[in-house]
Amino acid sequence: MTPTLVEIADAAGVSVATVSRVLNDNGHPVAERTRSRILALAQQMGYEPNLVARGLRKQQTYMVGVIVDRISSPFAGATVQGLQDRLKVAGYSTSMVNANRDADTVFESIKEFSRRRVDGIILLNSWLHPYNDDVLSSIDRKPFVLINRIIEEIRHQCVAPGDELGAQMAVSHLANLGHRRIAYINGLADWLEAQNRLIGYQDVVNESNLDADPSLIQQGDWGVESGYAATQALLALDQPPTAIFAANDLMALGAIYAVHDAGLHVPHDMAIVGYDDRDFAGWVRPSLTTVCMPSYAMGEAAAQLLLNQIAETQDPLNATHIPGRLIVRESCGAKSNA
Amino acid sequence: MTPTLVEIADAAGVSVATVSRVLNDNGHPVAERTRSRILALAQQMGYEPNLVARGLRKQQTYMVGVIVDRISSPFAGATVQGLQDRLKVAGYSTSMVNANRDADTVFESIKEFSRRRVDGIILLNSWLHPYNDDVLSSIDRKPFVLINRIIEEIRHQCVAPGDELGAQMAVSHLANLGHRRIAYINGLADWLEAQNRLIGYQDVVNESNLDADPSLIQQGDWGVESGYAATQALLALDQPPTAIFAANDLMALGAIYAVHDAGLHVPHDMAIVGYDDRDFAGWVRPSLTTVCMPSYAMGEAAAQLLLNQIAETQDPLNATHIPGRLIVRESCGAKSNA
DNA sequence: GTGAAAGCGCTAACAT
DNA sequence: ATGTTAGCGCTTTCAC
Numbered sequence: 001m002t003p004t005l006v007e008i009a010d011a012a013g014v015s016v017a018t019v020s021r022v023l024n025d026n027g028h029p030v031a032e033r034t035r036s037r038i039l040a041l042a043q044q045m046g047y048e049p050n051l052v053a054r055g056l057r058k059q060q061t062y063m064v065g066v067i068v069d070r071i072s073s074p075f076a077g078a079t080v081q082g083l084q085d086r087l088k089v090a091g092y093s094t095s096m097v098n099a100n101r102d103a104d105t106v107f108e109s110i111k112e113f114s115r116r117r118v119d120g121i122i123l124l125n126s127w128l129h130p131y132n133d134d135v136l137s138s139i140d141r142k143p144f145v146l147i148n149r150i151i152e153e154i155r156h157q158c159v160a161p162g163d164e165l166g167a168q169m170a171v172s173h174l175a176n177l178g179h180r181r182i183a184y185i186n187g188l189a190d191w192l193e194a195q196n197r198l199i200g201y202q203d204v205v206n207e208s209n210l211d212a213d214p215s216l217i218q219q220g221d222w223g224v225e226s227g228y229a230a231t232q233a234l235l236a237l238d239q240p241p242t243a244i245f246a247a248n249d250l251m252a253l254g255a256i257y258a259v260h261d262a263g264l265h266v267p268h269d270m271a272i273v274g275y276d277d278r279d280f281a282g283w284v285r286p287s288l289t290t291v292c293m294p295s296y297a298m299g300e301a302a303a304q305l306l307l308n309q310i311a312e313t314q315d316p317l318n319a320t321h322i323p324g325r326l327i328v329r330e331s332c333g334a335k336s337n338a
Numbered sequence: 339m340t341p342t343l344v345e346i347a348d349a350a351g352v353s354v355a356t357v358s359r360v361l362n363d364n365g366h367p368v369a370e371r372t373r374s375r376i377l378a379l380a381q382q383m384g385y386e387p388n389l390v391a392r393g394l395r396k397q398q399t400y401m402v403g404v405i406v407d408r409i410s411s412p413f414a415g416a417t418v419q420g421l422q423d424r425l426k427v428a429g430y431s432t433s434m435v436n437a438n439r440d441a442d443t444v445f446e447s448i449k450e451f452s453r454r455r456v457d458g459i460i461l462l463n464s465w466l467h468p469y470n471d472d473v474l475s476s477i478d479r480k481p482f483v484l485i486n487r488i489i490e491e492i493r494h495q496c497v498a499p500g501d502e503l504g505a506q507m508a509v510s511h512l513a514n515l516g517h518r519r520i521a522y523i524n525g526l527a528d529w530l531e532a533q534n535r536l537i538g539y540q541d542v543v544n545e546s547n548l549d550a551d552p553s554l555i556q557q558g559d560w561g562v563e564s565g566y567a568a569t570q571a572l573l574a575l576d577q578p579p580t581a582i583f584a585a586n587d588l589m590a591l592g593a594i595y596a597v598h599d600a601g602l603h604v605p606h607d608m609a610i611v612g613y614d615d616r617d618f619a620g621w622v623r624p625s626l627t628t629v630c631m632p633s634y635a636m637g638e639a640a641a642q643l644l645l646n647q648i649a650e651t652q653d654p655l656n657a658t659h660i661p662g663r664l665i666v667r668e669s670c671g672a673k674s675n676a
Numbered sequence: 677g678t679g680a681a682a683g684c685g686c687t688a689a690c691a692t
Numbered sequence: 693a694t695g696t697t698a699g700c701g702c703t704t705t706c707a708c
Contacts, residue, residue: 015679051453053701055390056684072415081436095433098419115389280618283562353695391685394700
């Protein structure tokens with residue numbers, strides 16, 4: 001067992017107060033001789049501070065609780081990593097729990113974190129959930145940050161991906177390659193992601209004077225099959241598009257399959273761009289041009305926002321939307337940048 | 339702020355001891371009237387026990403530390419979930435940290451967990467790392483479980499996937515479909531996974547009297563390209579195989595590409611089975627028959643092993659190897675079971 | 677420059 | 693059936 005301050009104090013022939021002062025290296029003056037003696041002793045006795053005791057005494061645990069809606073999500077890992085990396089340099093540990101897309105588990109976890117007296121809570125929420133006041137009120141004045149949803153009333157506590165901008169980048173890229181008839185395969189309409197990416201698509205269609213044919217907008221459900229079907233519908237149009245922007249990589253994959261099955265070639269006959277940069281985007285044939293989700297950066301930003309709250313720094317309205325990045329591969333016909 | 343026991347005691351006109359006894363519902367007898375009064379008061383005042391104080395007093399935190407080598411690994415999520423689910427029902431919270439494949443971070447995290455006085459540590463290690471005594475000694479008598487590696491001296495503290503068995507299932511499946519010349523594309527030779535899967539392959543080749551031609555064993559590096567190259571080599575053989583078992587899904591994908599590019603058809607001309615059941619296995623064309631890693635089950639088993647240690651239950655040599663499951667899809671030519 | 681002592685919120689042994 | 697009390701290991705105010 002690691003010794004306590006008392007044991008070190010005894011061994012050094014000083015009081016616990018002195019030992020504490022030395023080991024914490026706070027400004028308090030301590031004679032150099034005693035300091036080095038204590039340091040040596042602590043080292044030699046293998047002292048490890050008891051953070052539980054310190055937490056009780058200081059009423060601050062230097063822990064933040066992270067609730068992840070689904071740890072196996074393709075984005076969760078990088079986001080958590082971003083969070084941890086940023087929090088770590090600030091001296092905070094993170095305790096992570098997987099809510100597995102169950103709202104009750106979210107509430108339970110918040111309660112558990114409160115009991116553990118974490119200094120703040122971060123909620124990574126990437127699925128549809130009625131975020132009424134319940135969550136917020138149950139957190140009750142603790143520093144809190146929400147990732148992936150923006151709630152107007154607590155705007156400075158939210159971080160979300162810049163989906164509108166991401167979609168703009170994708171469509172602009174296709175437009176710059178000379179495409180005028182660019183189709184969009186949307187995700188489930190009630191998803192925020194789908195809505196924002198649609199807006200981004202429409203932005204560019206309007207600004208760049210692309211064909212604004214409503215039949216170029218197809219509805220998918222995020223799945224491969226729906227991308228396949230949507231593309232078949234697009235190919236059957238009197239005037240088919242020359243490029244397709246799909247709201248996620250899975251539907252883009254379905255689009256590739258549909259184009260192939262129609263005896264056509266990607267990107268020669270049809271340029272395709274996806275969204276998300278899932279791992280398989282680089283492995284499929286042709287490899288997929290796509291918009292990379294800023295998962296890691298969102299984690300970092302969320303951590304920073306939380307630290308701001310903990311420190312009560314006045315730095316509100318920090319970047320709420322984090323921009324993604326266009327990864328150019330083969331499916332769009334441009335020169336790869338990946 | 340949530341009240342303390344003292345405040346509840348004052349409000350109820352009893353001592354803290356009584357309040358503690360009621361709220362913890364330990365066997366200690368308390369008059370029904372006082373009990374209900376205290377319960378009501380606690381509820382109404384919004385009492386949440388301070389787990390930091392309890393941890394200090396009981397010298398037990400009901401926290402276990404989990405060190406994940408790489409959170410973004412395709413297997414980490416499910417394993418962590420299995421861990422958390424099992425530990426939660428036993429009343430334990432988990433604090434997870436991502437080591438990001440950095441050995442120093444592992445040591446640092448162990449130290450941090452020790453300072454936080456966690457009741458046990460679980461290390462999820464899926465990458466090559468010289469696990470000498472350093473890690474073990476630095477954990478120093480705390481309950482500990484290692485996932486993905488088996489160290490003989492602490493066999494009952496280790497959980498690993500049943501790779502040998504998994505490979506046997508894959509190859510047996512191909513043999514049962516009538517294949518006699520089955521090739522194996524190995525992963526990097528110094529990986530335990532590669533070694534064990536090779537053994538499983540050889541087991542079946544020998545037992546089932548399959549062609550034991552050494553040229554049927556090709557060396558890959560886990561990447562898509564290496565699977566492609568290995569398959570080209572196999573196709574160039576005087577007597578090419580009729581089936582390929584690849585040590586992971588990425589190389590299996592490369593194999594599919596190579597077969598296609600040779601103008602042949604999967605599974606008609608070449609049956610292919612992968613390993614891991616990565617998410618894309620169900621999306622590629624043809625969809626990939628593969629062995630599913632028992633990630634969740636490994637997490638559960640590891641948690642159980644840790645709980646055994648914490649409770650000092652005598653239940654050693656609990657299932658150290660967790661079997662995977664064969665997911666039959668299109669690439670092997672059998673009827674799908676997925 | 678150092679020490680004494682209070683106390684964070686809780687549990688549990690020991691009274692009564 | 694209930695109360696008193698002594699810590700768990702640490703930080704920090706107040707003395708000297």
